[in-house]
Amino acid sequence: MNLFLSDMAKRDDTKQLNWKSNFQALKYIPRFFKLIWQANKWLFIANISARLIKSILPVLLLWVGKLIIDEVVLQIAAEAKEMTRLWSLLGIELALAVISDLLSRMINLIDGLLGDLYANKSSVELIQKAAKVPLSQLEDADFYDKLERARRQTSNRVTLMSTVLSQAQDIITVASLITGLIVFEPILILLLFIAIIPSFLNEIKFSRSSYSLARSWTPERRELDYLRYIGASDVTAKEIKMFGLADFLSNRFSILAHKYYLANRILAIKRAAWGSIFHIIGDISYYGAYLMIIIRTVGGIITLGDLTFLAGSFRSLRNQLQTIFSRLSRITESALYLKDYFDFMDAEYSELIDVKPVKVPEKISEGFVFENVSFKYPESDEFVLKELSFYLKGGEKLALVGENGAGKTTLVKLLLRMYKPTSGRILLEGKDIWSFKPSEYQKLFGVIFQDFVKYYFVASENIGVGKVEEVDNRPKIEFAAEKSLAAEVIEQLPDKYDQQLGKRFTGGKDLSGGEWQKIALARAYMKNAEVIILDEPTAALDARAEFQAFQRFTDLTKGKTAVLISHRFSTVRMADRILVLKDGRLLEMGTHDELLESGNLYAELFQFQAKGYQ
Numbered sequence: 015m016n017l018f019l020s021d022m023a024k025r026d027d028t029k030q031l032n033w034k035s036n037f038q039a040l041k042y043i044p045r046f047f048k049l050i051w052q053a054n055k056w057l058f059i060a061n062i063s064a065r066l067i068k069s070i071l072p073v074l075l076l077w078v079g080k081l082i083i084d085e086v087v088l089q090i091a092a093e094a095k096e097m098t099r100l101w102s103l104l105g106i107e108l109a110l111a112v113i114s115d116l117l118s119r120m121i122n123l124i125d126g127l128l129g130d131l132y133a134n135k136s137s138v139e140l141i142q143k144a145a146k147v148p149l150s151q152l153e154d155a156d157f158y159d160k161l162e163r164a165r166r167q168t169s170n171r172v173t174l175m176s177t178v179l180s181q182a183q184d185i186i187t188v189a190s191l192i193t194g195l196i197v198f199e200p201i202l203i204l205l206l207f208i209a210i211i212p213s214f215l216n217e218i219k220f221s222r223s224s225y226s227l228a229r230s231w232t233p234e235r236r237e238l239d240y241l242r243y244i245g246a247s248d249v250t251a252k253e254i255k256m257f258g259l260a261d262f263l264s265n266r267f268s269i270l271a272h273k274y275y276l277a278n279r280i281l282a283i284k285r286a287a288w289g290s291i292f293h294i295i296g297d298i299s300y301y302g303a304y305l306m307i308i309i310r311t312v313g314g315i316i317t318l319g320d321l322t323f324l325a326g327s328f329r330s331l332r333n334q335l336q337t338i339f340s341r342l343s344r345i346t347e348s349a350l351y352l353k354d355y356f357d358f359m360d361a362e363y364s365e366l367i368d369v370k371p372v373k374v375p376e377k378i379s380e381g382f383v384f385e386n387v388s389f390k391y392p393e394s395d396e397f398v399l400k401e402l403s404f405y406l407k408g409g410e411k412l413a414l415v416g417e418n419g420a421g422k423t424t425l426v427k428l429l430l431r432m433y434k435p436t437s438g439r440i441l442l443e444g445k446d447i448w449s450f451k452p453s454e455y456q457k458l459f460g461v462i463f464q465d466f467v468k469y470y471f472v473a474s475e476n477i478g479v480g481k482v483e484e485v486d487n488r489p490k491i492e493f494a495a496e497k498s499l500a501a502e503v504i505e506q507l508p509d510k511y512d513q514q515l516g517k518r519f520t521g522g523k524d525l526s527g528g529e530w531q532k533i534a535l536a537r538a539y540m541k542n543a544e545v546i547i548l549d550e551p552t553a554a555l556d557a558r559a560e561f562q563a564f565q566r567f568t569d570l571t572k573g574k575t576a577v578l579i580s581h582r583f584s585t586v587r588m589a590d591r592i593l594v595l596k597d598g599r600l601l602e603m604g605t606h607d608e609l610l611e612s613g614n615l616y617a618e619l620f621q622f623q624a625k626g627y628q
Contacts (some may be wrong), residue, residue: 040345042352043178050175053131061124065179068117069186071110076191076326078107084319125176132175136355143359174348181341184334191331195324201306234270241267303328371451374458375443378408378544378575382429382447387438389428398424400598401438411576413589415616420595422579423464426547429577431455460543464550464579466534470516473504473533480537494539497570500532539570546576583620592616 051058082103089100241263304325311321387402399421406412414422427433428440431447440447447455460480469476477494478485485491488511495501495511507513507523514522515533525533538546580586587606594602594609594616602614609616 040349042349042356043345045356046174046352047178049135050128050132053128053135057124057128057131061121061128061179064117064121064124065183066186068114068121069183070190071114071117072187072330073190073327075107075110075114076323076330078103078110079326080319080323082107082319083322084317087318121176125179129173129175139359140355174345174352177341177345177348181338181345184338184341188331188334188338191327191334195327195331234274238267238270238274241270371454372445372449374450374454378443378458380443381405381407381410381575383441383444385439385441387428387435387440389424389433389436391433397436398598399428399435402598402600403438404593404600404603406575406577408575409573410591411571411578411589413578413580413586413592414595415580415586415592415619416595416601417619421598422595423549425595426461426549426577426579430459430461430547458544459547460538460541460545461547462534462538462549466531468516468530470514470518470522472509472511473507473513473515474511476515476533477536477540480540481542484540490540491536494536497539498532498536500529500536503529503532544574546571546574547579548576549579550581 082100085100085103089097307316307321307324307328310316311318316324383405384402387399388397389399390397402425414425416422424433428435429447431450431452434448442450442455469479471479474488474491475485477491477500478487480494481490491511492501495504503525504510504513514520515525516522517524535548538548576589578585578589583606586592589606591603591605592609593600594614596615602609602612602616604612610620611617
């Protein structure tokens with residue numbers, strides 16, 4: 015992560031969006047509301063209905079208020095007081111005010127419920143979509159920025175729904191108020207737009223600037239989130255204390271956060287300054303209109319009730335239009351953010367889509383063949399694997415050996431179809447593995463990576479995710495736990511298989527590295543796949559547990575194709591053949607005894623490790 019940022023003007027993302035693109039983003043609003051409709055159509059209908067009724071109440075209240083004022087003036091001048099109509103008008107105004115308040119509360123309630131349902135729905139869709147993204151793209155920083163922007167929209171756009179609906183509601187209200195002004199004083203409409211349009215243009219301009227700033231700073235905001243996490247997390251707490259990293263992290267965060275603050279401050283000051291100027295223009299226009307109404311009232315052209323209605327209507331119209339125009343700028347800005355979500359959801363990942371996928375073989379016999387496979391990671395010029403050719407027969411156990419960085423884990427990722435070879439191909443039963451349907455092909459494998467995930471679920475779920483469709487199959491989960499030695503760990507927990515693991519949630523119990531590894535190993539037993547891949551399966555186990563695990567590996571891989579990655583030669587010896595990698599190339603291959611006799615790298619590494627036990 016680079017703390018010191020390049021000049022903002024040099025970034026492509028900071029190019030100001032033009033007015034056309036601002037309003038083009040509004041095309042995503044109907045699609046957004048389609049998702050809300052799908053979340054709960056009856057709540058949506060209730061919301062629209064309540065807003066329609068509430069939209070005409072302001073003009074009704076103003077009109078009833080005008081009638082009350084005129085009636086009061088009439089009764090003041092009358093010798094015989096007749097108050098019946100006045101009390102009726104007051105009762106009507108009270109009823110309208112109560113209805114307005116009840117509708118407001120109803121709308122707020124439904125907005126909250128619909129917002130939660132939409133956030134849930136969009137989050138589920140995002141998780142499902144992210145699962146289809148190739149690992150090569152997920153590990154790309156630029157693509158991860160796009161994912162981060164999309165992820166923020168699952169919850170941050172909830173307010174957009176109520177904003178758009180409020181906009182429609184206010185437009186209806188404005189239409190009714192404008193009708194009243196046109197009947198009495200049409201010239202007030204001209205003064206009204208003089209008061210509002212400058213502020214609207216100002217809001218639109220700065221909404222584009224705000225979005226451009228937020229978009230261009232996506233990598234830095236991700237870094238700030240990361241620094242917050244590692245600075246206050248149970249996972250990193252030990253090292254931060256032992257290495258005294260608190261000041262380092264807080265200073266790093268402070269510098270980066272201050273850079274963002276400065277960039278945002280400039281924009282905020284400009285927005286406030288121009289907003290103030292245009293607001294003053296609006297105030298002058300408003301009081302000019304108010305002066306004209308007063309003069310016409312004093313001259314006897316309109317009644318005192320008309321004065322009340324016109325002044326109230328103009329004030330409400332000014333406030334409503336200012337709100338509408340200001341809100342429109344927020345809607346267009348939000349629509350730009352919404353575009354990030356839909357762009358991610360609409361993206362197609364061609365390498366995962368096969369026009370005519372080949373059926374995955376039910377049984378592996380010929381096995382896998384690597385034909386001149388070379389690979390380099392995206393955005394890298396250095397090959398991790400180079401012209402690799404070998405075979406792995408069905409039912410064979412193959413161990414991968416090599417020094418750190420030799421390409422062992424990368425080879426496994428290629429075998430699992432997480433990456434596509436840069437050149438060459440990998441065959442299964444004579445067919446390119448990229449001709450199979452991804453989900454069907456990957457069902458063949460049961461994998462435990464060295465950096466396996468510690469799920470903060472209950473113990474049974476931690477194992478059950480190995481075959482998620484069996485996550486509630488307690489007998490099978492307990493069998494897998496027994497085979498992997500996880501059962502002895504679980505039996506020590508207060509709630510056994512129902513125990514929450516990890517300290518993230520209330521009542522959770524953390525495990526040691528070796529205990530977590532036993533839980534992870536149980537997932538491999540859970541899946542009972544055709545091909546078993548174990549990446550450093552005993553790295554965190556003590557000597558006794560490692561010996562016991564060996565016995566179970568034999569059972570786990572019996573009759574199955576297996577790939578083992580390990581630095582422990584006691585584990586490697588259980589393999590039928592051993593493939594030795596060096597600098598991404600196949601250096602040697604054979605049985606344990608054959609490789610010892612050759613006296614090459616394998617024999618050298620074996621002797622180094624053996625001396626450590628002497």
